[in-house]
Amino acid sequence: DQQVKQNSPSLSVQEGRISILNCDYTNSMFDYFLWYKKYPAEGPTFLISISSIKDKNEDGRFTVFLNKSAKHLSLHIVPSQPGDSAVYFCAAGSRGYNFNKFYFGSGTKLNVKP
Amino acid sequence: DGGITQSPKYLFRKEGQNVTLSCEQNLNHDAMYWYRQDPGQGLRLIYYSQIVNDFQKGDIAEGYSVSREKKESFPLTVTSAQKNPTAFYLCASSIAGTIYEQYFGPGTRLTVT
Numbered sequence: 001d002q003q004v005k006q007n008s009p010s011l012s013v014q015e016g017r018i019s020i021l022n023c024d025y026t027n028s029m030f031d032y033f034l035w036y037k038k039y040p041a042e043g044p045t046f047l048i049s050i051s052s053i054k055d056k057n058e059d060g061r062f063t064v065f066l067n068k069s070a071k072h073l074s075l076h077i078v079p080s081q082p083g084d085s086a087v088y089f090c091a092a093g094s095r096g097y098n099f100n101k102f103y104f105g106s107g108t109k110l111n112v113k114p
Numbered sequence: 115d116g117g118i119t120q121s122p123k124y125l126f127r128k129e130g131q132n133v134t135l136s137c138e139q140n141l142n143h144d145a146m147y148w149y150r151q152d153p154g155q156g157l158r159l160i161y162y163s164q165i166v167n168d169f170q171k172g173d174i175a176e177g178y179s180v181s182r183e184k185k186e187s188f189p190l191t192v193t194s195a196q197k198n199p200t201a202f203y204l205c206a207s208s209i210a211g212t213i214y215e216q217y218f219g220p221g222t223r224l225t226v227t
Binding site for chain 1: 118120123145149155157158159162164172204205206208209211213217218
């Protein structure tokens, strides 16, 4: 049973517009969330994170929003650039666990068209 | 440059053979992990190690084995007991403890025929 879900396998956006990638989770114990970006034939690279004590975290063009009551987080990319085309994974974990375990979604493939 | 290396990038094996995937890191991280990625699925944890000479099973450890003799190295052996070994394998490392970002290697694509 997947505890972290990304229901949109793909998303296509025009360059300069906003990209919104969504992620839902089921375990209310999760209190730390991350987004990773993955290019083909490469490993995922860490993009941005958010703790459950916040509802928003911003880093340049990337902003992650967390809605704890809905168990939902989203990644906004503004403005989108062709180099942002990649697969984006969300991951969730809990400080209550005794080690650094994350549960990953299945990924959303973003295509930013020039 | 600090990072994680995995070799080889592509690996082909015949069914029934054991195969070992290499993972090395020079980030001075205590914790290391092995994940498997299948099409349409998220990364699933195979094994993890928080310290040298210690490792624990993840969610899908059956048919796999690991060793952690050195801080820098965490090789994964895919044994003939693994029923569906063809997959993309990712190694990661992090600071040990609770909740730190994990840093991933480039992955090894294993094909077993």
